[in-house]
Amino acid sequence: ELKVEQNPLFLSMQEGKNYTIYCNYSTTSDRLYWYRQDPGKSLESLFVLLSNGAVKQEGRLMASLDTKARLSTLHITAAVHDLSATYFCAVGMDSNYQLIWGAGTKLIIKP
Amino acid sequence: DAGVIQSPRHEVTEMGQEVTLRCKPISGHNSLFWYRQTMMRGLELLIYFNNNVPIDDSGMPEDRFSAKMPNASFSTLKIQPSEPRDSAVYFCASRRGWEGAGELFFGEGSRLTVL
Numbered sequence: 001e002l003k004v005e006q007n008p009l010f011l012s013m014q015e016g017k018n019y020t021i022y023c024n025y026s027t028t029s030d031r032l033y034w035y036r037q038d039p040g041k042s043l044e045s046l047f048v049l050l051s052n053g054a055v056k057q058e059g060r061l062m063a064s065l066d067t068k069a070r071l072s073t074l075h076i077t078a079a080v081h082d083l084s085a086t087y088f089c090a091v092g093m094d095s096n097y098q099l100i101w102g103a104g105t106k107l108i109i110k111p
Numbered sequence: 112d113a114g115v116i117q118s119p120r121h122e123v124t125e126m127g128q129e130v131t132l133r134c135k136p137i138s139g140h141n142s143l144f145w146y147r148q149t150m151m152r153g154l155e156l157l158i159y160f161n162n163n164v165p166i167d168d169s170g171m172p173e174d175r176f177s178a179k180m181p182n183a184s185f186s187t188l189k190i191q192p193s194e195p196r197d198s199a200v201y202f203c204a205s206r207r208g209w210e211g212a213g214e215l216f217f218g219e220g221s222r223l224t225v226l
Contacts, residue, residue, distance in 0.1 A: 033214055040222075042202070045214040088154070097142060097166070099215065101154045 002027045004091050006102035014110055016078050021105045023072040023089035031092035032072045033099065034063050036085045043088065047074075079109045113137070115218035117203050123224045129191040132221045134203030135184055142206040144215060145178055145188050149199045157201075160186065172197075193225045 003026040013019055023032070034046040047056045049065035049072060056063050060083065062075045072089055086106045090099040116135040124130055136143050145157040158168045163180045171178070175194070180186040190197055200222050204215040 042219045043204075043215075043217040045216070048214050097159060097161070098156070103153050 002029070002091060002093055002100045004089060004100045004102040006087075006089055006105050008105060009103060010106045010108075012108045012110065013079055015080055018078065019076050021074040021076075021087055021089075021107075023074070023091075023102055025070050025072075025091045025100070027070075029067070029070075029091045029093065032065050033090045033092070034072070034074055035088045035090065037088065037104070038085050046087075076107075081109050081111050083107065084109045115203055115205050115216055117201075117218035117221050119221055120219060121222045121224075123226065124193055125226050126194055127192040128225075129189065130193045130197075130223060130225075132188040132201050132203075132223070134186045134188070134218060136186070136203070136205030137207075137216055138184070140205035140207050140216070141183065142208065143180060143186055144204045144206075145186070146202040146204065146217075147199045148202060148220070154202075157188070190223075193223075195225045198223055198225050 005024045007022050032049045035043045036046050037043045047063040049063060052067040054065045060077045065072045074087060084107055086104045088104045089102045092099055115137055118133045122130060141162050143160040147155045147157055155170055157170045158178045159166050160180045163183055176190055178188045200220045202217050202220045204217045206213045206215050
């Protein structure tokens with residue numbers, strides 16, 4: 001059974017700091033997704049990672065995938081208040097429609 | 112292009128009443144998912160349709176829940192009778208294709224409160 005663990009589940013940080021959210025999963029997978037959710041809002045796709053060593057960046061967010069370690073990271077550089085949200089990773093099961101979701105990391109960035 | 116459209120956005124009802132949630136997927140997307148989100152259980156997949164056919168309904172909590180997709184542009188999730196424990200945000204999401212790398216596109220959700 002594929003399990004996905006995110007940590008930390010809650011993160012409060014100051015603007016301008018760097019931090020990393022981790023997403024570990026338990027079995028092989030061929031794709032990993034990062035989503036953002038603002039309070040009371042929908043889930044917005046941030047990144048799709050499809051291969052070992054994949055790295056994608058958008059603004060202050062950078063996501064990477066290590067399929068051998070079964071680990072993805074979401075790195076935040078010089079955080080700003082607008083990045084406050086809950087971030088989810090989701091792992092795709094090989095050749096299957098299913099996505100297994102992490103519990104989410106609630107990120108609060110204080111001015 | 113319009114995204115996934117859900118209605119109603121908010122629904123408050125009393126226990127025992129029937130609730131119907133609606134979803135219009137993105138045009139051209141042939142996979143549709145209904146999820147439920149709560150603080151306690153996170154995101155739960157309720158049912159998955161491909162080409163309007165239910166493929167996996169193992170996440171539907173019990174017989175009180177039913178879902179249909181009569182055509183490629185419309186799906187409903189019905190709860191009858193509703194109970195307070197059904198209170199949650201229900202999301203519909205769509206994707207192009209049945210498997211592979213495409214990400215899910217989510218609607219704004221329907222927030223259901225059962226009193």
